Amino acid sequence: MNDSKKLMYAGKAKDIYEAEDDDKVIVIFRDDITAGDGEKKANFQGKGNCNSLISSKLFEVLEENGIPTHYLDLIETGSVLSKKLQMIPLEVIARNIATGSLLKRFPFEKNQKLDPPIIQMDYKNDEYHDPMLNDEITIALGIATQEDLDEIRKITLKINNILSEFLKEKGILLVDFKLEFGKDSEGNIILGDEISPDTCRYWDIKTLETLDKDSFRQGQENVMDIYEQVCAMIVDEKDIERWEI
Template sequence: MNSKIGDLIYAGKAKDVYETDNPTQVIVKFRDDITAGDGIKSESLVKKGFYNSVISSKFFEVLEKSGIKTQYIELIKPGYMLCKKLDMIPLEVITRNIAAGSLIKKFPFTDKQELNPPVIQMDYKNDEYHDPMLNDSITIALGLATQQELDGIRDITLKINAILKDFLLERDILFPDFKIEYGFDSQGNIVLGDEISPDTCRFWDSKTWEVLDKDLFRKGESGVMDAYMKVASMILSNEDKEKWNINL
């Protein structure tokens, strides 16, 4: 590992962020913890951090090649991602292409209804308040972002959605919805951060509609790691698998 892990900056539900010997960079450690319901339900799954990190790194590389600015620098080794240090914006930006989950519980959408154009939802990332949904007025009043920044986040998010939706469909995966987060880099640019993985996205097999994400854990079903590994097997190239010694 070229970059030296320093002090712990932040410990989340499934990842830890550490300082490095470069003040503009951090190392994100993907743990094997999995949670649901604001962390009320939790477990540890062998190699979950391994697979989430390689899946996330693949998506970040695809986005970078398409001109999207991300905090990703490199996957040092599975489980450890070198990233640009960001000042994170406490927003969860959720994009929905197909109605599922909380959307059909709160609104009269039909299960699996196609949403065209996609629905973009922003939630306040705050466990104390249980991540409530926001509108622009509340977001601005709380000082979380300006109108210009919110407009920019939506534009970037729609581009990310189009890129990943096409990438996944080519690999027989549907992309019902996903949650992403943004932060400001040292130059004040809005940059994509956090992760893009089965923990933060819904993935369905386009041929069988099989669930390939954390919904299995939320519902208490088996095969969570099998689903994560299947996503990896479907999106990683043979070169990726060989590089990280992944046999799927």
């Protein structure tokens, strides 16, 4: 369907195409998966489709709860019509439980509950290996203003509450997640990119089993089974049937 459309950007897991309207883009979720700054690579058939459905559902939930997002429509499995944004090169991370890189960098106890949650901002820049920022560095680099950062923190905390509650009902513990924001043509801060097992840590609420990309980082063999399981837990059954997943 994108033969006639111009590819604007090919990232590590998604392609961004021009849409008919100038202020929109089509986000294509690919089956590629990477970890460790893109050093570990693989391709799992169906991963892109799964993530497009999961991300669309979570963006719909956020929109229903008053969060401004880029999501417009799931055109077909794997392909999402979105508002075009001028992306802010920040990885905005919210953490409810101490795990992953946080344990390598700081003396937190493994699986320590973080209440209030930690919001961490990293510079989205592979060349510099996504270093952690503080507000002064972010402002001095011209990445965002103090007002932008305050707004991004406020929205991120709200998103954490909404998604934690929604996922809890689905049997999933939201351990941590990464968001990307951008600005629309009027300068409003809008949630962009994706929310999927590639960008979140989900644990089974009963068994604390990993239900996300950590399965790939750890070299498990059932990565795709896990993604399909999460898709079935989050996405309405009628939508899974409709989109032939």
